[in-house]
Amino acid sequence: MTTFWCENAWVPSGGVAAGVVVEADEGGRITAVSRSATPPSGAQVLAGMVFPGFANVHSHAFHRALRGRTHADGGTFWTWRRGMYELASKLDPDNYLRLATAVYAEMAVAGVTVVGEFHYVHHPAGGGRYAEPNAMGEALLEAALAAGMRMTLLDTCYLTGGIDTPLSLEQQRFSDGSVEAWAQRAQPRYDRRFARVGGAIHSVRAVPRGAIAAIASIVDGRPLHVHVSEQPAENEACQTAYGMTPVALLAESGALGPSTTAVHATHLSTRDITALGSSGTAVCFCPTTEADLADGIGPARELADAGAPLSLGSDQHAVVDPLAEARALEHGERLRTGLRGRFAPGELVTALTSAGNAALGWPDAGTIAPGAPADLVAVRLDSVRTAGSRPDQVLYAATAADVRTVVSNGVVIARDGHHTRLGDVGGLLTEAIEELWA
Numbered sequence: 001m002t003t004f005w006c007e008n009a010w011v012p013s014g015g016v017a018a019g020v021v022v023e024a025d026e027g028g029r030i031t032a033v034s035r036s037a038t039p040p041s042g043a044q045v046l047a048g049m050v051f052p053g054f055a056n057v058h059s060h061a062f063h064r065a066l067r068g069r070t071h072a073d074g075g076t077f078w079t080w081r082r083g084m085y086e087l088a089s090k091l092d093p094d095n096y097l098r099l100a101t102a103v104y105a106e107m108a109v110a111g112v113t114v115v116g117e118f119h120y121v122h123h124p125a126g127g128g129r130y131a132e133p134n135a136m137g138e139a140l141l142e143a144a145l146a147a148g149m150r151m152t153l154l155d156t157c158y159l160t161g162g163i164d165t166p167l168s169l170e171q172q173r174f175s176d177g178s179v180e181a182w183a184q185r186a187q188p189r190y191d192r193r194f195a196r197v198g199g200a201i202h203s204v205r206a207v208p209r210g211a212i213a214a215i216a217s218i219v220d221g222r223p224l225h226v227h228v229s230e231q232p233a234e235n236e237a238c239q240t241a242y243g244m245t246p247v248a249l250l251a252e253s254g255a256l257g258p259s260t261t262a263v264h265a266t267h268l269s270t271r272d273i274t275a276l277g278s279s280g281t282a283v284c285f286c287p288t289t290e291a292d293l294a295d296g297i298g299p300a301r302e303l304a305d306a307g308a309p310l311s312l313g314s315d316q317h318a319v320v321d322p323l324a325e326a327r328a329l330e331h332g333e334r335l336r337t338g339l340r341g342r343f344a345p346g347e348l349v350t351a352l353t354s355a356g357n358a359a360l361g362w363p364d365a366g367t368i369a370p371g372a373p374a375d376l377v378a379v380r381l382d383s384v385r386t387a388g389s390r391p392d393q394v395l396y397a398a399t400a401a402d403v404r405t406v407v408s409n410g411v412v413i414a415r416d417g418h419h420t421r422l423g424d425v426g427g428l429l430t431e432a433i434e435e436l437w438a
Contacts, residue, residue: 001025002410004376005039006050008391010353012369014346016049016392024374028409031370044412046378046405049391051349052366053113053375053408054322055356057284058225058263058313060118061100061140062091065433067318077231077293084316085170089125090436093135096121099436100143102428106320108147109414109425110400111377113407115149116313116360118200118225118263120156122185123173133185141195148413148421149194150373152360154225155186156200157215159207163241174202179211183218194409196361198223201255203230204238204246212253221259223361225284226250228262230295235267247272256281261359263313266290266298273299277306282359285351287328289315297332301342310347311356321400323379326352330396345392352395374410379403 002024009020011033021040023032039045065087070080091099107115117140123129132138137153144151158174159182161167167175176182186199199219201207203226207215216224229235229246238246247268250256256279265276265283276283283303290296293316304310312325319325326348333342343351354366365373379394380386380402389397406414419425 001031002374003040003043004046004374004407005036005043006046006376006378007048008381009050009368010052010349012367020050020368022368022374022376024410028374028411030368030372030374033368033370046376046407048381048404049379049394050368051111051377051379052353052368053373053377053406054111054352055311055360055366056107056112056115056314056322057261057311057356057359058118058286058315059103059107059115060316061103061143062087062096062121063316064103064106064320064429065099065436066316077295078233080293087436088121088173089170091121091136092124093130093139095432095435096136097139097143099432100140101146101422102425102432103317103320104144104147104149105419105422105425105428107314108149108406108408109403109417109419110320111322111379111403111406113149113373113375113377113409114151114357114360114362114365115144116152116154116198116223116225117144118154118156120158120174120200120202122176125173127172145194146422147419148408148411150362150365150409151194152196152198152223152362154198154200154223156202157182157186157207157211158202159211160205162205163208163237179214179218196223198225198361200224201226203227203234204249205234209242209249209253212250212255216253216255219259223261223359224255224259225261225263226255228265229267229272230264232267245269245272247275251275251279258282261311264290264295264298265303266296268299273302273306276303277308280307280309282309282311282355284311284313284359285325285329286313286315287325287332288319288321291328292316292318297336300329301333301337304343304347309355309358310351311359312351322352323395323398323400323402326395345395348395374407376405376407377403378405
């Protein structure tokens with residue numbers, strides 16, 4: 001049994017309580033939550049403001065190696081994509097393991113305790129197959145385990161280079177060639193305490209109309225994620241080819257519903273918003289990536305009001321800072337509408353924690369309550385950024401640099417920006433990224 005005493009904690013009633021005692025069993029599950037003005041004997045003290053562990057719902061781990069390398073000539077999402085393809089061509093299971101371990105360690109010290117990896121780099125560059133068909137996915141799972149976090153591997157189907165467009169040479173390693181071949185390779189093969197496997201439709205650009213329903217049927221209740229309406233050009237191509245928006249195409253194909261998460265959902269019609277909300281489809285916003293790539297600002301408040309649960313992801317990892325993502329969700333709404341307070345603090349915490357866990361197939365996680373994984377993130381209230389902040393509003397001031405202690409499944413995995421198992425995260429990142437660009 002492990003006991004933690006939280007100076008302040010975000011509790012299921014939706015607010016802050018002082019002096020919260022959290023007890024966890026040897027399996028890392030919370031067994032009891034109580035109150036005490038002082039730390040019980042033997043308890044580990046978590047000073048500051050303690051939140052449930054953060055969920056990073058949308059990650060492309062290898063994109064982290066592009067940070068700080070795509071800005072010299074400006075350009076667009078589509079020119080950025082060329083650099084991404086160049087990077088993807090350099091990956092193999094060994095260097096991907098090293099890079100992903102460093103990336104997940106960066107997430108861990110920022111407070112992330114579960115990650116959804118939208119994984120599409122399946123096969124060797126230049127053609128062929130690995131002896132172990134899932135060698136790249138196995139590397140990602142091993143990396144998450146090394147970093148001490150849970151993972152949902154969202155194994156992605158990728159069949160075309162655009163609507164009615166063949167795969168380019170760079171895209172061929174992303175594809176299994178058919179839905180049947182993807183399903184055979186990507187079938188659930190993990191029964192692990194810390195790992196689950198879902199599915200993903202890369203986009204309506206990369207998966208033809210007739211294949212979408214088949215994928216949704218194969219995934220069948222497991223998490224199903226899909227890039228949706230990230231760029232106006234995607235909507236225009238879909239409208240030209242099918243006479244409908246990407247959301248309408250997914251709805252027609254039976255791909256929407258409570259197990260589905262639409263990633264980005266930036267450029268939506270009123271009907272799209274209604275379709276996502278009425279079907280209970282979740283939406284994952286990635287505000288720092290959407291800003292970095294000049295994607296735009298999606299209708300977050302309208303989606304939430306329509307019934308779509310909102311979660312957050314760091315996508316291409318231009319920034320790995322869950323607190324910044326949550327704050328940017330609100331700031332995007334302020335910039336879009338000219339109004340403050342579009343999301344209450346509790347709604348932002350939900351997006352960061354329980355809603356994100358649910359979108360990744362961990363519905364019992366993301367809360368400080370008996371039965372949940374003991375995932376806890378202690379944020380400083382005394383730093384130069386947070387001093388004077390009210391505990392219930394500190395997420396409007398704090399950054400990842402203010403994350404003091406991170407507990408994942410009852411184990412402390414990070415303290416003051418240092419990973420307890422892996423050591424210097426900056427050094428790990430530098431070594432892994434320089435290897436790729438050498």
